[in-house]
Amino acid sequence: MAIQSISTHSFAGQRPGTSGLRKKVTVFMQPNYLENFVQALFDVLSGIDAEGQRGTALQGQTLVLGGDGRYHNRAAVQTILKLAAANGVAKVLLGQGGILSTPAVSAVVRRRAALGGIVLSASHNPGGAEGDFGIKYNANNGGPANETLTEAVYARTQVLTELRMSDAPDINLNPLGVQMLEQMQVEVIDPVADYLEVMRSLFDFDQLRGLFQTGFTLRVDAMNAVGGPYAKAILEDVLGAPAGSVVNAVPLEDFGGLHPDPNPVNATDLIDHMSAPNAPDFGAAMDGDADRNMVVGRNFVVSPSDSLALMTAHAKLIPGYRHGLLGVARSMPTSAAVDRVAKALGLPCFETPTGWKFFGNLLDAGQVTLCGEESYGTGSSHVREKDGLWAILFWLSLQAATGKSVQTLVQEHWRIYGRNYYTRHDYEAIAVDVANALMVDLRASLPGLVGQRFGQRTVAAADDFAYTDPVDGSISNHQGVRLLFDDGARVIFRLSGTGTEGATLRLYLERYEANPALHAVPVQTALADLAAVAEQVAGICARTGMAAPSVAT
Structure with missing residues (x-):
């Protein structure tokens, strides 16, 4: 050698x-x-x-x-x-x-x-x-x-x-x-041992064992990816969840043909099981490297933004966070649902560009404890990455501590804080020059958009999001074009940096609804008028030739 x-x-x-x-x-x-x-x-x-x-x-x-x-x-x-x-x-x-x-x-x-x-x-x-x-x-x-x-x-x-x-x-x-x-x-x-010890330090494993001893059932879809061995070892072997609770648990080189992106579009098998008459009490999915998660109740899908907000509101029920949170952070495209919780609890709340490294600075400086982003990622100060199985254990712990279902927890949260209707539309594999030209034209149009009226809303501000890191002073420009309306609604355009073919344009739509009587409207219906505004401003369909997004979550 x-x-x-x-x-x-x-x-x-x-x-x-x-x-x-x-x-x-x-x-x-x-x-x-x-x-x-x-x-x-x-x-x-x-x-x-x-x-x-x-x-x-x-x-x-x-x-x-x-x-x-x-x-x-x-x-x-x-x-x-x-x-x-x-x-x-x-x-x-x-x-x-x-x-x-x-x-x-x-x-x-x-x-x-x-x-x-x-x-x-x-x-x-x-x-x-x-x-x-x-x-x-x-x-x-x-x-x-x-x-x-x-x-x-x-x-x-x-x-x-x-x-x-x-x-x-x-x-x-x-x-x-x-x-x-x-x-x-x-x-x-x-590969599981060190991670398992970190989870033991955060959660009450005896309480979780007790949950499964009551007959509580779950289905965790590892999507033939790396989270399978971790979920089986912790949920089934250590905590006593019924054998077979973790499905698609063996990591495969091609993920068994699955697209390991935990959202309702790609995790259809989980959605089908959670919609069945004999659905388990709780469902969840993880992605290829187990850092993302989707939480599902019976006939009820939790948005990542709501998940972060609810976890923040109930963190003191978890032993590892019983002494309170230092603060919270979300990526700019993530809905402002957590902002409302942070304000009510008197916590600092940071809005960062997309990318977990921005959270890392805040975590290292002791300024935040929980953080999350709309792309099905939540995490905390226990590591410096988002963490899918940790989020699953967090949600299981909330159900064990309260005796309430996923749907009940979320709907009670909306009654207290209101609902932030939120969606992301992905336009995938766009020609790079087309995507770049669309963003250039949007940035050029920003000054003229302020004050314009679209239906019942007026554009109060329009900008290209820039972030000055409060820890190291570094500046990150061009992080997404934002239209901010006078009623708090938002329309955001951003090019994704995680694809490998062409460009992916991401469109984020959000509006707030305080009235509990209006919290059951389908998400895409509730946000259809904002989608029309986005099309009017950016001309996505005409520029890309796509009549609809590739994926809407």
């Missing part, structure tokens, strides 16, 4: 987005494509001087490594291990079989005081040989690397000419324990 110096060349387009570098798996399988990105990461972590000379900051450090088990995961793990061994990493904590959920990576980094972690996932994007793949780096707080580091990695990918890589044979990813690769220890760890 020896360390090899391998000549390479740069690849265009290796700038990480809000959730790392995501491309089609066929792109990642190009010779040296993954290697270049990882070598650039290791160069930056080592410290690169003005002459491009590699430093020694990576020497002796421990990294965490794992992924969601999608196609190319195991091969990518072997490649990264050989690069790590050649670049001076002392130890890698590797999830058994190359498996670690995204929140579990964060938990292991934090519990084991690692330098950081490499996560192999494209989250909720489709898997398989023709699907997507992704990689991102999480820093020593367990959260996604900041833009300073990711931009430095991108810059390095563009000038890289050499890889440092071991020629050692592949290691066995399955047996627990320590193996050696060159001078580097590879410790294969139980």
Whole structure:
């Protein structure tokens, strides 16, 4: 075995987005494509001087490594291990079989005081040989690397000419324990163990066992993704939920043909079961890397925005949050439902751009405890990622503590705080130039929109959302075009950074309804007039040729 110096060349387009570098798996399988990105990461972590000379900051450090088990995961793990061994990493904590959920990576980094972690996932994007793949780096707080580091990695990918890589044979990813690769220890760890201990510190496991002993039933759809082993181990094996409560529980390279995005459009099997006459008491789904969640009651789907608001309102029922919350945060496109709860409880409430790294700064600074975004993600200070199974345990704990169903909890919440009707319309695989031109024209139209009247509403403000981080002072511009109306309604346009094909335009619509007698209107009906305003202002259908959104949630 020896360390090899391998000549390479740069690849265009290796700038990480809000959730790392995501491309089609066929792109990642190009010779040296993954290697270049990882070598650039290791160069930056080592410290690169003005002459491009590699430093020694990576020497002796421990990294965490794992992924969601999608196609190319195991091969990518072997490649990264050989690069790590050649670049001076002392130890890698590797999830058994190359498996670690995204929140579990964060938990292991934090519990084991690692330098950081490499996560192999494209989250909720489709898997398989023709699907997507992704990689991102999480820093020593367990959260996604900041833009300073990711931009430095991108810059390095563009000038890289050499890889440092071991020629050692592949290691066995399955047996627990320590193996050696060159001078580097590879410790294969139980992927669930550290995460389980974090959950024990937050929730009353005896109370949850008692819930299942009453005959309480649930259906958790892991969508053939990485959350399955975690849900089965914790819900069935530790807490005593009936065997078979977790379905689609074995991670598959192609997710069994499922699209592991937990929303009513993609998790249709769960929706069907929860709508049946013999429906379980509680339903939930997780995504590809187990950081997102959808909560479902009998014939009742909870919106992510309502979920965050209700969790905030009832947090003191959970042992880990019994002493109160420091504050809450939501992404700008997420509905203002949590804002109303925060105001009532006297809590600080932050509005950030989309991307969990913005929450990470607030969490590290002790300014917030709970955070969430409209794309089915909620989390707290226990890790620095959103966390699907944690959210499921939170909702189960609320039902155990109150004896109330999902529907009752949400409808009581609306009676107290009012209902924020909310939807997101996704227009997928739009030509990039068309999407960019639409946003450019929207930004140009903003000054003239203020004061315009649309039906019963007047545009009170129109802007392109910008955020100044209250912790580090960094500024993030162009985070989404907003139309803010005099009655509190909002229309938001934003391009997503998580797709791998064309561009995805996301349209967010929201209005507030205080009258409980009007809380049962179907969401799309309640927001149809705002959808018409959005079309009038942006001309989405004419520009894209799409008569309707690809997905409406």
